[in-house]
Each structure stands twice: as C-alpha cells, then as structure tokens.
Amino acid sequence: MKIRIATWNINSVRRRIESVERFVNEYKPDILCLQETKVHDDAFPFKAIKAMGFEHVEINGMKAYHGVATFSKIPLTKVEKIEFCNKGDARHIAISFDTPTSGEVTVHNFYVPAGGDVADIDTNEKFKHKVDFLGEMTELFTKIDNDSSAIMVGDLNIAPHENDVWSHKQLLKVVSHTPYEVELLKKLQDSLNWQDMVREYVPTSEKLYSWWSYRSKDWTQSNKGRRLDHIWVSQPLADKHKGMEIALAPRSWEAPSDHAPILADFVF
DNA sequence: ATGGTCGACTTTCGA
Secondary structure, three states, rough: EEEEEEEOOOOOOOOOHHHHHHHHHHOOOOOOEEOOOOOOOHHHHHHHHHOOOOOEEEEEEOOOOOOOEEEEEOOEEEEOOHHHHHHHOEEEEEEEEEEOOOOEEEEEEEEOOOOOOOOOOOHHHHHHHHHHHHHHHHHHHHHOOOOOOOEEEEEEOOOOOOHEEEOOHHHOOOOOHHHHHHHHHHHHHHHHHEEEEEEHHHOOOOOOOOOEEOOOOOOOHHEEEEOOOEEEEOOHHHHOOEEEEEEOOHOOOOOOOOOOOEEEEEEE
C-alpha cells in the first residue's frame, strides 16, 4: 500500500483553490493536509475539493483566521478535532486509516500559533498562547502509546536547527527560532520519540526551508527562508517512509502561498 | 531603511 501525504500552509484556501487543484494534479497526494484555510466551515469549498478526487473531506475552520483541513482518497476509520487552549480557534484535525502492515495509522494536522513579535509570555499574549499550545500538544502525545502508528504534519511555526533558518545569529531573538521555542519543540519531539522525517532526507548540515516571507522582491534570490513546516513520524513508522520533497515550484506560482508544500511517500 | 507584502465580511490586525 503506497501512500503520498502532503502538508501545505495555503494562506486562504479560497484565494488559492486553483493552486490547490494544480498541486493535486501535478503531485498527486493521496492525503492532503492544509493549514490557514481562513474560512468558516459553512463557506468551505467542498465541491471543488471533491472534484479533485478526494472523497473524504474533513475540516476544522473558523471565520477569517486559522483553520485546518485534511482531504483523503483513502477511506477513514476515525476523525478527531481537538480544541487546544480553550480559545475557540481551529488548529487541529486528526484522521485515521487502516494499513496492511502498520495497523491503524493516524495523521495529525496542526497549525501552531505564530506567537506574535516579542518572545515574552508576560507582555505578549500571542507568545503565551504559542507556549501553552505546545505544552498541551506535548501533554497529548505523552499519553499516547509509543507503539502507535502516528504521523504529525503541519505548520509548527518553529525552525529548530541552525540550518533551518537563513541566519542563526540574526534570528536568535526572532519568534520562531528563539532557544526557548527550540527547547519546547524538543520536548514535544521527545513526548512520543518522534522522528523528524524531513531531516532524514536532508542532513542538518544543509540549509533547508519551507517558508519565505512575502516581503521580499525575489524570494529565490534573497533566499531568506525558515523551516516552519514539519512531518514527524512515530518510531513504528521510522522505516515506512520511502521519500520526501519540499516542493519549491508552487512558491513561484501565480499569487503563491508564502509556504511551500512538503510531500512524504510511505509504503505500508 | 526598525523597512517590506499578503489576506481577511478590514480601515486594522495577524502573519
């Protein structure tokens, strides 16, 4: 059973529905996880997504902000949406499906709060939200059995390694790369002994990014990126993935998202 | 140069 899973912060699914369609046609994911859909469930473009071949469309949205969605061509055995931090926002959706070799596999789709501009929980409510959110995620995965088959994808809004950002020194105090956030991400990774799948394919000695700011005339020329998007797998799946790609082409499509999609191939 | 650009039922905020 070959399965291709993709994750993409789309920055408004309605503004970029044509890009989603092009991405599906060209990269052919079996499961597609989107973040920042920015649309209330009542206005979600269901028909367009189903027309792309996804029979199963699971959404968790809110008006104007945040929102995640997971589309699947594979029948689902379970769907779960967890509300973190009791703030009424929509940042998680999990789907499960059956496999011949790994039992039931669960794919968690996350959009972690960006955290605002100042890395201080006392003066910046958004940063406190980010810290609390990561804490609740860690708590959740600590409770889950280490033998379970789990995949976590999404925009975690943290670039942990020195080569996950264009300049380690210049970003040390910038939210997304502060030592405190990196420490919290490490705790999250330890909670289920997650494998950072993407870095299995590109060693930490090499620069690797998935996001480039809109505030740059030519993102390819300045190449001031950060690796904010991730795919992690639990230990039972550590040898089930067969390939990975950060798809750079969609970042140059017309009216692009500021994030590039990431693809992961599995054989179960 | 403390800039710059996106998207959202918007004249401002979140990213």
